[in-house]
Amino acid sequence: MNQDEIRAAVLHALSEVAPEADPATLRPDLSLRDQLDIDSMDSLNFVIGIHEQTGVDIPEAEWARLQTLDQVVDYVAAALETA
């Protein structure tokens, strides 16, 4: 997967959990939690969705450090590279 495909996959996973999120207005460099109303269950489901879309499993301890869309995409890209 290239960077664009990864971004699309992550956004798809996000839209399954929080379909009200508008990718057009979402700032990739700002905290997702600050921009969207997502609770901890949404967060868990988002991680599951990313796994389904990309095969990358993000441990919960790592997940808390990933605040922005860019950080999530970079994490998935790095994980795919070392896979």
Add this chain to the structure above:
Amino acid sequence: MAPTTLVKSPRKLAKVPNLLRYEEGIGPEFFSRAREELDGLPGGRGLNIAHEAVDRHAAGPRAGQLALRCLRKNGKVHEFTYAELALETNRFANALSSLGVGKGDLVGILAGRIPELYVAALGTLKNRSVFSPLFSAFGPEPIHTRLTLGKAKALVTTELLYIRKVAPLRDRLPDLEHVILIGEDGAETNTEGTHDYRRLLADADDAYEIGPTDPGDVALVHFTSGTTGRPKGAVHVHEAIVWHHVTGKLALDLHPDDVFWCTADPGWVTGTSYGIISPLSNGATVIADEAEFDARRWYAILAEQGVSVWYTAPTAIRMLMKAGTELARAHEYPALRFLASVGEPLHPAGVLWGVEAFGLPFHDTWWQTETGGIMIANLAAMDIKPGSMGRPMPGIEAAIVHTREDGGVDLVTEPLEEGDLALRPGWPSMFRAYLGEPERYEKAFAGGWYITGDLARRDEDGYFWFVGRADDVIKSSGHLIGPFEVESVLLEHPAVAHAGVIGKPDPVAGEIVKAFVALKPGFEPSHELEKEILAHARVRLGAVVAPKEIEFTDAVPATRSGKIMRRLLKARELGLPEGDVSTLETAE
């Protein structure tokens, strides 16, 4: 059968428990003894929660002790000693008063766990106005419903929450005269039709004398959910401080030098009773963390802040368990000595995981919005039966009853027989009304008992065991969600003809909100439509109340009178027998 009882040796604990022998506290004189723990307003002017929580310590040897340490998301820390908290809450009380907000006026507070929330809550109580917290994750609809039911005269919130959630509702809130805005990160706000929190407080005097407060004066309104109709505003009075104080001391075993962390949000009753009032009244240092759950962050807080008593919830405990005990082992917790849990029953594995991770078991406690404080608990000096709610607090008479058609009750005396969990009214923090709904309040009592709506059993040793809810209210991550509130918003979507909402069992949250939706003619089920309805519900209700799952169905089962048969939906969801369907109107 339940795992083995954890036997305690109270005198060997890190600190000798405040209540050494359970039997010591029993008896009706317990309430008057508890009242003697408090000071009362100077000059015999009554009893005010904020005076007991803040001012009496600020005027005494604890003036310079840290009362509140707020950890911000951005890493900053805001601290208040008891003396500083007294001055700051004085300023807030003066500010409210200068706006013409006075005794008995309801002040809604919609904010995350930021310092201003704590100041506003306590300042409101000083001003003898009524503090009503609103969970900041609520969407516009639950906020509007609660502010309207409470006839809120003032609202304290952040600029961001106001713009996102309140401004669009403002013209539908005729009673709301004042909005006080907290700017991001210390910035001043300049939004039309609002006041700036910082300017108001900067202009306010830091001296304030609390006016005469009768113990029966209304202090708090906490909204909770029922199966049908609107949320219920449970009304609590200043006398509740007696119970907040004494349960903090006995059930949470708070000692004055404790560092106490209650992870609940003050938007819910736990976060107010035990996140603000009780630990302050007991002279402890309160830790408040603005950030959302994050296993690493939580362990760091427990260790670095020197938390000694920790009160959290089963959902959080399950998430910590899921994240792995190794994370817990990355730190040491020499100060930590007492762990407690509330919100829903803590499964035995959760109780025991405390021992694995911290060398300490979790003590489950049971209470609800209406009770205002802890009713049943596993106490520090008491053996724990993992999975049990514990035993009634001293002074509390709890029973298992069957309610009769004639409005009376039959007491269950047989151990382990299931029935309604009932409490004998009269404890200080008991709710005194459902706001504006005297009939609904009356219906909560039968045969001289308050019927809690929870089903439970009592064993031969007097320990209570939670069985389930007697109604259709959903308990997700420890929070009650009313199915009617969710269904009403789903029905606003143009494609939705009928909606039935249930709690679906979930290994982490306990239950999640699941909606069954029947579409209007001309609409076909599709994944896109499912997402559209989900988005609609999330925008209106907020993520914590909106469904996590939507399933299309040809018809939503209802009785002939139109009442949705949620039990049938739940039985179907769980693959259980569907029971009596004789009154069923529509079936698939």
